[in-house]
Amino acid sequence: MSGVLAVRNPRTGEVDYVIEPPEPAELAAVCGDLRKHQPEWHAAGIGHRAAVLRRWADVIEANAKAIGDAEMADTGRSRVAHEVPYLVAASIRGWCDAAPGILDGARLHGVSSVSPTVSYDTEFDPYPLLGVISPWNHPFLLSTLDAVPALLAGCAVIIKPSEVTPRFVEPVAAGIAEVPELAAVLRYVTGGPETGQGIVEEVDALCFTGSVPTGRALAQTCARRFIPAFLELGGKDAAIVTASADLPRAAAAVLKGAVHNTGQICFATERVYVDETVHDGFVEELTRQARLLELNHPDIGHGHLGPFILARQADIVDDHLADALARGAVLHCGGPSVTLDGGRYMRATVLTGVDHDMKIMREETFGPVVPVQACHDVDEAVRLANDSEYGLSAAVIAGDETEAAAIGRRLNAGAVSLMDTSLTIAIMRDVEKTSYHSSGLGGSRMGPNGMLRFLRRKALLTRCGPVPDMDSLREDA
Template sequence: MNVRNPRTGEFDYEIFPLSLEELESKIYELRQAQDEWQNQTLDFRIETLRAWKNTLEEQKELLIEALTIDTGRNLETQIEVDFLLNSIDQWCDLAKIFFEKPVLGVSSITSLNKEVQFVPYRVIGIVSPSTFPLFYAVLDTIPALLSGCSVIVKPSELTPRFTEVLINSFAELPQMIEVLSFTHGDAETVIGLTKLCDKICFTGAKNSAKDILNVANESLNPVDLELGGKNIAIVTESAEIERATSAIVWGCAFNAGQSCNSIESIYVHRNIYHQFLSRLVGKANLLEYTFPNVENGQIGPIIAEKQVEKINELLADAINKGAIIKAGGRECEILGGGNYCRPTVLINVTPSMKLLKEEHLAPLLPVITFFNADEIAQVNELSFEDSVAIFAGSNDEALQISEKINVKRLTINDIAINSLLPEVNAERFNKFLKQKTLLINNQQEKSNWWY
């Protein structure tokens, strides 16, 4: 399977997917090795992960180089690599607290004491996207390994080069090479993993998630999904315009908008609309491509060719229905073989336009006015998994608006939660564990219930 370079457009790398039989054999090996890995102490697993970090630090520049080729951008790559190195220590510290002692509970039967133990899933399959390839590949890998699972990772077939460095980084750690594996492939490989692994962790598009769920329904294996959404920003009349425009341009254009957490539409109070629009357009126009030098500029190439077609389709639909472009272009540009999309500010946007309904994964900034927050129709269409950023002159005003919005993640006067990387937190360990409940009768006398 040939892999395209997003900066040059050339197919300069090749991956070799495993057959279903080979995949089945690999997962069998991981499952056999998991027993010993689980039975090791937590301190042993932590020591192993920290040894991996040491080898990664030695190969940091190689990892940055491979990931930069994969994605065509440099700044975000350095952030991803630094996140990986920092997160290993964070996960190890959290594991010490999370797994410190059994959880004691209260049984509804007064004669029984209750103790909850955690049992790891044996083999976790991780399917990661091309948007932040390294980050999403390791986000679940590290806590899963610390929990005692074996892990097999399938990165996006669009951005696989970095895995070669990762594999080499733990080649001299026999305890890890037996419980961590990477495999390449396409949708067929994902289906195979879903059938064979004990649990799948998927990050990506909703259509692909549906295919996984259909297979999982037959196997009854659990699936954890992190999907893209339609994240919006709301700017009230009292908002600080300089702050709001700077944050929103960043939240939309970082990584060329290729993030499931990017801002995809902006609702601004009509009394500040013209001033807001002027500053938004000015700041969007200041951003430059990372071309011809990858270390200069802010906007890297669009990684997936199919996404380029999608972006052009969304822009054409909006223009045909009356949208006006105030910054950016009517379609993506080809430079040196790569596809680039300028931060594109659109006005005269209406609900019938596809760009308000479908995920962009591009730096498109449609701006819609409102007079009362209740007018923001898209708020009612948000799913609980989406994100909202509210910019207001006071927290009280923003909180009042937030009470009417039912989403998991909401920020006030910032794009932090809508940005690049979800937090490292102990709750993530629960994804890789099953609960085992012990009910212990410590009383000497016979129960009144017994015959």
């Protein structure tokens, strides 16, 4: 695993950073050190762990500019990069507030329903070492999404962020070092796929956010090792717009859900099904709004659509667009990606005349493209929305919430936004959801289970009276 990995700047296209992956022995030593300190971390109790993590939240806010500057270089965007440290700090404090109640609520204790002289209690035993392999589209935020509740549960955690966006690790790791109790049980390592595979061989449980093929390969390794894998994978989120919907509102919701962060969000709106009676009016309004959006170039502090973080992703989006146009789709605005000062950009792109024979309606696009298909009625829209190998999330925009909810209940997706799109970000600690089909595997990373999945339950069973002897079990008793 010797040698360095070059890191490209998404705004300039130039290599301006390198990382040096750890050798296998070095990685094993890091994992061994984390394991050594985990029992003390767990034994200290939830109050201590929460207090330590609150100190880390304070450090993150104190170092917010350095972290934001590093993530800005990683992703090519400014506003979100500098907001993320505060979002992470707030999330940490929120989990610290919620964790004691989550543990109390999950603890079962009482008397057996079939044997009144047997009582039971619950003990929680965390997986000693959790591995987190996080993606490039939201580097710092997604590296902590699983790690924070796992730390509160009592795990030690090793995190490998994407080799595409590793710059943020330096200021984050410097902040962790300011909290020694945390530094003993939380470590970031940088490297490529080999480092990720090495982590899977060392840990007791794995969280992975990324593509379906990589998730499937890691799941196979976890299955061989008989360790749990919690996988948050791809999406091809559908949005349904009914005949009764307010079209300007629907267009605004769909556009935001589809092109925010240049479409580089796992729960981005990637296909839209619109009642045929309002299809033309909806497309006209959607196109009008889309044409108002500006590229975030040359001024990083201006505009709506930043560069593709990963240059190869622009090629994938261009391929999906070319395939659709070759098969008869109609382009209303936008078009293929363009290279500006070395960065790859794409304007908000609206397509009609699409169908499920096209890549853009089947495969994860991960770019600012909005393909719109007309439907005869709600039944057809639901059928098409459910005709996918993915089931991460979805959306319904109707005349009112009751109508939207009735349709949403029919969709095969883990989270369904009603009267808007991409509302998943609002429920991280509040409610659980399960990914459908190829969009994920394992328990919910949201709601109470976001923490409880890292705990093995141990039942403590007590006989409160005389022990029945073998005579009570005689055949003729």
